[in-house]
Amino acid sequence: MRPLKGKLRGMSESIRTAFRQQAAFCRASGSALTGAVLEALADTLDVSTRTGRRILEWPGDPMVDALKLRIAGGLNALARSGREPELTKLYDARTGEFHAVLKRVFEKWDDWLYPWLDGPPQTNEVARAAVLWPGMLEIARRFGPKMEWIEIGSSGGLNLNMDRFGYQLGATRSGDPISALQLSPGWEGASPRDTPIEVVDRVGIDMQPLDMSDPVIAERMLAYIWPDQTERVARAQTAIIIARAWPPPIVKGDAAEFLVPLLAEPQDGCRTRVVFHSIVLQYLPPEARARVRQTIEAAGARATAERPLAWLSMEFQDKVPTAELRLRCWPGPAAEETLAHVHPHGAQLIWVAENG
Numbered sequence: 001m002r003p004l005k006g007k008l009r010g011m012s013e014s015i016r017t018a019f020r021q022q023a024a025f026c027r028a029s030g031s032a033l034t035g036a037v038l039e040a041l042a043d044t045l046d047v048s049t050r051t052g053r054r055i056l057e058w059p060g061d062p063m064v065d066a067l068k069l070r071i072a073g074g075l076n077a078l079a080r081s082g083r084e085p086e087l088t089k090l091y092d093a094r095t096g097e098f099h100a101v102l103k104r105v106f107e108k109w110d111d112w113l114y115p116w117l118d119g120p121p122q123t124n125e126v127a128r129a130a131v132l133w134p135g136m137l138e139i140a141r142r143f144g145p146k147m148e149w150i151e152i153g154s155s156g157g158l159n160l161n162m163d164r165f166g167y168q169l170g171a172t173r174s175g176d177p178i179s180a181l182q183l184s185p186g187w188e189g190a191s192p193r194d195t196p197i198e199v200v201d202r203v204g205i206d207m208q209p210l211d212m213s214d215p216v217i218a219e220r221m222l223a224y225i226w227p228d229q230t231e232r233v234a235r236a237q238t239a240i241i242i243a244r245a246w247p248p249p250i251v252k253g254d255a256a257e258f259l260v261p262l263l264a265e266p267q268d269g270c271r272t273r274v275v276f277h278s279i280v281l282q283y284l285p286p287e288a289r290a291r292v293r294q295t296i297e298a299a300g301a302r303a304t305a306e307r308p309l310a311w312l313s314m315e316f317q318d319k320v321p322t323a324e325l326r327l328r329c330w331p332g333p334a335a336e337e338t339l340a341h342v343h344p345h346g347a348q349l350i351w352v353a354e355n356g
Helices: 001-029 031-042 050-056 065-080 086-091 098-108 112-116 126-143 158-164 215-223 230-245 255-264 288-301
Strands: 146-152 166-169 172-175 187-188 200-205 250-252 272-277 308-317 323-330 337-342 348-351
Touching: 001 050, 001 065, 031 065, 031 337, 050 065, 050 112, 065 086, 065 098, 065 112, 065 215, 086 098, 098 112, 126 158, 126 166, 126 230, 126 272, 126 308, 126 323, 126 337, 126 348, 146 158, 146 255, 146 288, 158 172, 158 200, 158 230, 166 255, 215 230, 230 255, 230 288, 255 272, 255 288, 288 308, 288 323
Parallel strands: 146 200, 146 272, 187 348, 200 250, 272 308
Antiparallel strands: 166 172, 308 323, 323 337, 337 348
8 A cells, every 4th residue: 555655645746746837827927815725725625535546646747737727716706705704705805714714625525615616717818819919910911801610629709700809919909999908918019000990700619618698607707717817807897798789609619620611612702711719729638639730631631712821829848838829821831820929818928930
């Protein structure tokens, strides 16, 4: 039994290390509250509760599986609900006895917290639209304004409505100037050229699509947003209102599977079909990521100047904290182009591509 105990002890220590690493990232990204919560969990987690045991004995990669953010979402949801006043007070104050309060919360709310570990967080970060939109402008500059959008990992589909948001991108104003949602990321590099965009069709794909018309589901999504980042919460709330006015169409299923028939559908001339996604691929197993790439590349091989295809992605590269906005077009260069280096929440963007 000793070797097994030693192995479990080693696993739990790696989990605690992952919590501390995520805490440091949260602090560096402007969420001291989430950082304090995760640091306290790294110190206090034990196997006396089902939830604690499941976390400490997690069989997968805690970083890839976003294990820390799963439980952070559950705790934030409980704090937002007001059902545990001590926790709500701690979150509102953003300071206090995190270790003692969280230990009591895990004991009292064990069964309630446990299901939050079942799936990865679905934040549907709205500010990422301000990263994706300049990529769409680049696509429109090359191929014209008419587009068909296919989003992988749509969650609640908030960013399928990005053409209904307004943007300040460096020196460039773009999008809807009277939208209730205006996005202005920190911008470095050349400003993009504003170009007309007409979305003639759109669809999202997600294994667990979120219905933003359901207040319970919308509240769950809001719980995954770091609570002391109030601007992020406000953006999401505004985007939810827009989504209720213009419900984004989303199909439930595996992206690698659904891309095949979607990309095989007839495409009218002078329309660009665009596949896009943001911070999604890390949640797919390697074989699924490979199938997505193969499916898109196969469709690209069939694309023509009259019926082009574009693949726009905002993803982490090599597990570094900065994501990259990349674009590949058919017809076009045989390799992906890096357009920008971006903060994973869309807060800052460094544009590195040459604007034509």
